[in-house]
Amino acid sequence: MSDYPTLEKMGVKSVDSIDKYxxxxxxxxxxxxxxxxxPKGSLLSRSKKFSFIRGRRGIPLEVRNAKAFEQMDKISPQLxxxxxxxxxxxxxxxxxxPVDPKAKFLSDLDHLEKVMTAKMDDIRRQINEME
Structure with missing residues (x-):
């Protein structure tokens, strides 16, 4: 029996490879x-997205148009x-x-810098192609 039956049912097979959510x-x-x-060059997807529709509780019709109705959504039990x-x-x-918070922030900052640089290079390339 798995320690993560819900994730398994959702099709998440490589639980140990999960980085964040x-x-x-x-x-x-x-x-x-x-x-x-x-790993770099892996053909496996880097992320998976799952959508869960919020259910509504049984509410009298008179109340259904009230603002309070919008706050009465019910989160999916599977989620x-x-x-x-x-x-x-x-x-x-x-x-x-254990994660060192300072090391994590520095790592996140390095990653953000790489993403921003790549995006800026791509935009510059697109601008140069317009000429």
Whole structure:
């Protein structure tokens, strides 16, 4: 039996390769995006996106147009279970490999700089092609 049954049901096979995850609310949908650590040149995807429709509780018709109705969305039980498993995975990983916050910030800053430089080079290339 797996330690991460919900993630397994969602098709997440390489749990140990998970680097980070994000959750955002988009309309009546919650979007979970899982990012993986992949070696350079890997053909495997670097991320997977999962969408979960928010359910509505039974509410009388008179109330359905009220602003309070918008706040009564119900988060998908599958999303809640997946987030619990991802938190458990993070906790296990921190026990094994504690992260130095300063090193993480520097790493994130280096990554951001690389992404920005690549994007700026691409935009400059596109501008030069216009001439």
């Amino acid at each position: 994000t959750v955002r609310h988009q309309g009546d949908t919650d979007v979970l995006k899982i990012y993986y650590k992949r 809640v279970a997946a987030l619990e498993e991802l938190k458990k995975l993070d906790a296990r990983r921190k026990e094994v490999d």
